Amino acid sequence: MTDALTITRLVPADLPAAAPGLAALLLDAVDDNASVGFTASLTAEQAAAWWASLDSDLHEGRVALWAAHDRDRLIGTVQLRSETSPNGRHRAEIAKLLVHRVARGRGVAHRLLATAEQFAHVSGRTLLMLDTQTGSAAEHLYRRAGWTPLGTVPDYAADPSGTLRPTTFFHKSLAGR
Structure with a gap:
């Protein structure tokens, strides 16, 4: 991993300046056929x-x-999406963990995931959830990071080319940390 890596939490005022870089990350993921909720027709503007x-x-x-x-x-x-229903305020979801292809293999995803997990913990969240394409590099990352697979749903989401792929759901308890 590079010594120059910094991770910062973005606030709404940061979005206009960060949007082009975030859009480039999303486009890179889609171009790499990652199943992150978008199809290959995604434009930079979208x-x-x-x-x-x-x-x-x-x-x-x-x-x-x-x-x-x-x-x-x-x-x-990376995003942490907090549940807001009264009976679910103890849980949150990890979403859109994206690392540009030129930076993969240097521990960036692991650091981002650890940052979101730590924030969730200090925010009182005791249960985290996520889903990812089965067999992906992300699935292996989550397993190495101590996440527990719940199960796999066949044909859950289409990848950018439109091919239906299985998705594995994971959870991680932060209670007792």
């Missing part, structure tokens, strides 16, 4: 608009968003 749409969720505290930079280049991001 990707930037999707990130900008997080503004109210960030304002209301439903989403926490971090960006990883290597010097002045945005190379990764």
Whole structure:
């Protein structure tokens, strides 16, 4: 991992300046055929608009968003999406853990995941959930990071090319940390 890696939490005021870099990360993931909720037809404008749409969720505290930079280049991001229903305020979901292809294999994803987990813990969240494409590098990352698989659903989500892929759901308890 590079010594120049910094991870910062983004606030709504950061979104306009960060949107192009975040959009580039999302486009890179989709171009690499990652099943992250978008198809291959995603444009830079659509990707930037999707990130900008997080503004109210960030304002209301439903989403926490971090960006990883290597010097002045945005190379990764992760979200923590908090449950807001009265009976679910103890849990949250890890979402959109993205690392640019040029930065993979240097521990960036692990650091982003650990940052989101630590924030969840200090925020009183005791249960985390996530899902990822079965057999992906992300699935292996989550297993190495101590996440417990719940099960796999066949044909759960389409990858960017439109092919239905299985998805593995995971959980991690933060109680007693």
